[in-house]
Amino acid sequence: MTGEAALYNNLDLSFAEARRLIEAGAQSRHAAAHHPVVATIGSDGGPSQRVMILRHVGWQERSLRFHTDARSTKLDDLTNNSAASVLIYDPEPKIQLxxxxxxxxxxxxxxxDAAWSQSTNFARRCYLAEQAPGVVVEQPTSGLPESVEGRQPDDAELAPARDNFAILLFTFHTLEWLYLANSGHRRARWQWDSGAADWRGHWLAP
Ligand SMILES: Cc1cc2nc3c(=O)[nH]c(=O)nc-3n(C[C@H](O)[C@H](O)[C@H](O)COP(=O)(O)O)c2cc1C
Known part of the structure; x- marks a missing residue:
């Protein structure tokens, strides 16, 4: 991290660093924020979590975009209850968001359509799976049709996959920061103030 000493006791600089780490997740597959944990509320009322690849950050809209199979359980979760949470831990600066x-x-x-057209054919191949994710099967399987196992399908072969493709748009109103440091941890929370159209931040006891 650059300027650690400066941000350590500075709420605005901590916020700027949180933003930088999140945006890096959509820009580099090596960034910790590239594969956050996305949590929803299951139909039984319990928490449900999974790793997802962060595809795009719209900072002004406070939105994160993910891609998923339209038949997956998380869709049912979100239809019943749209509440969601995203967790990122970057071990290098030791920051949890x-x-x-x-x-x-x-x-x-x-x-x-834009997200689909920007995806590679290898990425699109996942959506050719014959059964919905999570369905019980008799044999271990990738779920893919045999004809596309181990190779990249062409555009014509991928046509049926589009129906199974969906984007998940997560909009956040709270951002919490935990910075682990030998000199003493630092914790903060920013809440979106819709009236002021701005973030309001506070330090918290770690
Ligand atoms: C590194 C990694 C990346 C993943 N990326 C995605 C993804 O971008 N979208 C997705 O739907 N599932 C992704 N998964 C699979 C999910 O973690 C999860 O197993 C799947 O989406 C089914 O979740 P659900 O049953 O809660 O809907 C990824 C898993 C791993 C380990």
Missing amino acids: RLSGSAVVHREGAAV
Whole structure:
């Protein structure tokens, strides 16, 4: 991290560093924020978590975009309860970021078409899976049709996969920061103030 001493006791610089770490997740597959944990509330009322790849950050909209299979359980979770949370831990600067908000899933529309067209054929291949993710099967399987196992399908072969593709848009209103340091941890929370259209931050006891 650059300027650690400066941000250690500075709320604005800590916020700027949180933003930088989150945005890096969509820009580099080597960034810790590239594979956050996304949590939803299951239909039984319990928490449900999974790792997802962060595809895009819209800082002004406070949104994170993920791609998923439209038949996956997380869609049912979000239909019942849109509450969601995203967790990132970057071990190098020892910073945990916890984002709270809600999420919606889209299967149609310009944003979904754009995300689909920007995906590689290897990435799109996942959506050719014959059964919904999580379905009980008799034999160990990738779920993919045999014809595309071990190779990249062409555009024509991928046509049926588009129906199974969805984007998950997570919008956050709270951002929490925990910075582990030998000299004493630092914890802070910023809350989106919709009236002022700005973030309001406070230090917290770690
Ligand atoms: C490194 C890694 C990256 C993953 N990326 C995604 C992803 O971008 N989208 C996704 O839906 N699932 C992704 N998964 C799989 C999910 O963690 C999860 O197993 C799957 O989405 C089913 O979750 P659900 O049953 O809660 O819907 C990834 C898993 C790992 C380990």
